[in-house]
Amino acid sequence: xxxxxxxxxxxxxxxxxxxxxxxxxxxxxxxxxxxxxxxxxxxxxxxxxxxxxxxxxxxxxxxxxxxxxxxxxxxxxxxxxxxxxxxxxxxxxxxxxxxxxxxxxxxxxxxxxxxxxxxxxxxxxxxxxxxxxxxxxxxxxxxxxxxxxxxxxxxxxxxxxxxxxxxxxxxxxxxxxxxxxxxxxxxxxxxxxxxxxxxxxxxxxxxxxxxxxxxxxxxxxxxxxxxxxxxxxxxxxxxxxxxxxxxxxxxxxxxxxxxxxxxxxxxxxxxxxxxxxxxxxxxxxxxxxxxxxxxxxxxxxxxxxxxxxxxxxxxxxxxxxxxxxxxxxxxxxxxxxxxxxxxxxxxxxxxxxxxxxxxxxxxxxxxxxxxxxxxxxxxxxxxxxxxxxxxxxxxxxxxxxxxxxxxxxxxxxxxxxxxxxxxxxxxxxxxxxxxxxxxxxxxxxxxxxxxxxxxxxxxxxxxxxxxxxxxxxxxxxxxxxxxxxxxxxxxxxxxxxxxxxxxxxxxxxxxxxxxxxxxxxxxxxxxxxxxxxxxxxx
Numbered sequence: 062x063x064x065x066x067x068x069x070x071x072x073x074x075x076x077x078x079x080x081x082x083x084x085x086x087x088x089x090x091x092x093x094x095x096x097x098x099x100x101x102x103x104x105x106x107x108x109x110x111x112x113x114x115x116x117x118x119x120x121x122x123x124x125x126x127x128x129x130x131x132x133x134x135x136x137x138x139x140x141x142x143x144x145x146x147x148x149x150x151x152x153x154x155x156x157x158x159x160x161x162x163x164x165x166x167x168x169x170x171x172x173x174x175x176x177x178x179x180x181x182x183x184x185x186x187x188x189x190x191x192x193x194x195x196x197x198x199x200x201x202x203x204x205x206x207x208x209x210x211x212x213x214x215x216x217x218x219x220x221x222x223x224x225x226x227x228x229x230x231x232x233x234x235x236x237x238x239x240x241x242x243x244x245x246x247x248x249x250x251x252x253x254x255x256x257x258x259x260x261x262x263x264x265x266x267x268x269x270x271x272x273x274x275x276x277x278x279x280x281x282x283x284x285x286x287x288x289x290x291x292x293x294x295x296x297x298x299x300x301x302x303x304x305x306x307x308x309x310x311x312x313x314x315x316x317x318x319x320x321x322x323x324x325x326x327x328x329x330x331x332x333x334x335x336x337x338x339x340x341x342x343x344x345x346x347x348x349x350x351x352x353x354x355x356x357x358x359x360x361x362x363x364x365x366x367x368x369x370x371x372x373x374x375x376x377x378x379x380x381x382x383x384x385x386x387x388x389x390x391x392x393x394x395x396x397x398x399x400x401x402x403x404x405x406x407x408x409x410x411x412x413x414x415x416x417x418x419x420x421x422x423x424x425x426x427x428x429x430x431x432x433x434x435x436x437x438x439x440x441x442x443x444x445x446x447x448x449x450x451x452x453x454x455x456x457x458x459x460x461x462x463x464x465x466x467x468x469x470x471x472x473x474x475x476x477x478x479x480x481x482x483x484x485x486x487x488x489x490x491x492x493x494x495x496x497x498x499x500x501x502x503x504x505x506x507x508x509x510x511x512x513x514x515x516x517x518x519x520x521x522x523x524x525x526x527x528x529x530x531x532x533x534x535x536x537x538x539x540x541x542x543x544x545x546x547x548x549x550x551x552x553x554x555x556x557x558x559x560x561x562x563x564x565x566x567x568x569x570x571x572x573x574x575x576x577x578x579x580x581x582x583x584x585x586x587x588x589x590x591x592x593x594x595x596x597x598x599x
Contacts, residue, residue: 087378150569166243166553190227218272221265222440222467236278239347239455240395244356247278248352248398251387254285255404256463257308262404263315270364271321272467279359281390282366284308285383289343296343301380305368310368323364326354328378333386335371335379342404345371346380347386350393352469392451397459398449398470401441406462407478415541420483482531483565484486491515492524507555525549528572529594533557535565537573551582 087429222229236247250270256262273280287304289296309325316323326332331354335345348371358365367381384401391399392428408416411433417429419442427433429442438460445458461469461477468476497517505511513519525539525551538553541591556566573580 070420077361100588141345142556172185173558211400214272214275217268218465218467222471228473230472233276236397237276239453242266243560245394246281246396247273248400248558249281249283249391249396250400250402251283251383251402252285252312252463253401254287254304254308256402257284257311259404259518262463266466267312267315267321267440269463269466271316271319274362274364280364281355281359281394281460282312282364283383283387283390283397284312284366284368286380287370296380298378298432299379302368302378305370306476310364311481316364319363323366324358326367328370328372330370330372330378332367332420333371333381333389335373335381335522336374337375337377338341340377340473343375343380344382344385347371349387352393355390358519371387377407377455382446386438389449391448395452397456399445399456400466401458401460403460404462404464406465406476407460408434415476416478418567418571419478419480421449423483424484427447439551442480447481454482484532484534485569486528486530486535486569488526488528488572488576490524490526492521492527495527495529496533500527500536503533503536503557504555506557528569530565530569534559535569537569539577545592549577549580551580554582 066347081584082179170310218229219226252266256266270280272284284305286296287301293349306327309327313323313325332351334348334351336348338345355365355367367386369381369386370379371381386401387401406415408419408428410416410431416428419425425442425446429439434442442458449456449458458480459469459477460480461475463478468474469479501512501517520538520540523540526540527536527538531534534557536553536555539549540552542550554566554569556569
């Protein structure tokens with residue numbers, strides 16, 4: 062199987078499992094499969110931060126209810142003047158407060174003028190009125206708010222994402238564990254100009270950005286440059302600036318409709334310092350990035366939207382390549398994700414199938430030299446390789462369609478092409494070629510218990526092969542058993558806890574699929590990986 066034609070692989074066995082119910086594999090299980098039974102709480106758990114507002118409102122309502130009479134605010138029955146005077150003489154302030162909620166005393170029969178006494182309280186008496194309920198937090202701009210916003214977010218998110226609540230919760234937890242900075246974005250996102258010409262794509266994108274913002278996964282958006290219209294192929298500065306401003310307004314308006322505040326940077330001079338463009342060139346070069354305003358914007362809870370326009374030392378505004386701007390911002394702000402959005406989705410091979418994963422550096426040569434890769438995609442890959450080499454190991458890059466951004470982020474199958482740094486996988490046929498101590502430590506840590514002292518010795522005569530990552534963060538041990546005609550038996554499949562969810566297990570499984578047509582393993586009937594073993598023979 063050629064890597065460039067491989068879709069996102071089916072599941073690998075869960076790290077740390079081993080043995081009882083024979084299974085022969087021709088179509089492997091999905092790696093990183095989520096144990097849905099263990100992920101309880103349902104979709105409402107996805108909006109913990111959004112529901113905090115609702116919980117606050119409910120608490121406020123209950124407090125206000127205790128301060129109101131049976132008839133609502135201001136609905137307490139008024140006492141007669143004589144009743145108030147009796148109360149003032151005989152009751153403590155606490156009793157006077159509780160008396161206000163007691164049934165009104167019937168008016169005594171008396172001489173003419175008693176009715177006036179009932180309706181006209183004595184001037185020296187001041188009637189107690191319930192204090193107002195404490196004010197709630199201000200509503201965000203645009204519809205909807207409160208409970209309706211939470212309910213709409215949940216339903217629209219699940220509809221657009223296409224993932225199960227368990228999958229979505231798993232990935233949300235993964236991202237929020239890696240990303241926890243108030244002044245850095247979760248993702249730097251470049252939006253192709255074609256996306257902003259499609260109303261449905263803009264609507265989906267705005268909802269996705271608003272959802273990420275409410276989940277405290279702050280996005281930063283860079284608008285793509287319009288295509289050149291001049292016969293020479295050069296881009297007119299004033300035409301491009303006008304189109305960028307229009308696109309920016311369209312996206313800001315749609316974000317406001319989704320109750321997400323945004324701050325547009327129409328001219329990036331306060332953020333992007335540029336060099337003068339060369340003669341007959343459309344773009345200037347990026348000299349430096351000032352992040353203060355962007356970080357202030359992120360801390361204040363707004364989404365920065367940046368037009369790729371810089372300013373030279375001579376105070377002249379120049380256009381900048383939006384891909385280069387995205388790369389420069391990612392290097393400066395160190396996000397978890399770098400995302401390039403378009404209308405067509407991820408990289409497509411010669412058969413028009415989306416290439417699901419590109420593991421760097423192993424797959425780079427194969428993909429970058431493929432005939433079906435466009436010039437722009439090659440530029441994107443070049444920038445991705447450069448940027449990921451300067452970001453933490455858990456960071457990754459994505460090329461995807463704007464309409465399926467949430468599917469890419471919060472589902473196991475994804476929707477676009479995911480680029481990530483991955484360790485090389487080594488295949489050996491002798492234990493003497495390995496650091497045996499590190500291998501044993503990896504297996505012990507993954508299973509949470511120690512291997513038998515004679516495990517390696519018992520393995521030698523029946524060893525088929527061992528696959529292990531360069532850093533000993535993932536490994537698969539295969540043996541040859543006297544059953545099934547010598548079909549390789551998967552004895553151990555382990556991934557370090559520090560690398561789970563980062564693709565190491567998936568890459569290891571891909572190596573097994575590539576090298577072995579068939580293998581088998583054993584697992585307990587109750588093992589949650591079993592439903593994922595599509596195509597197995599029990």
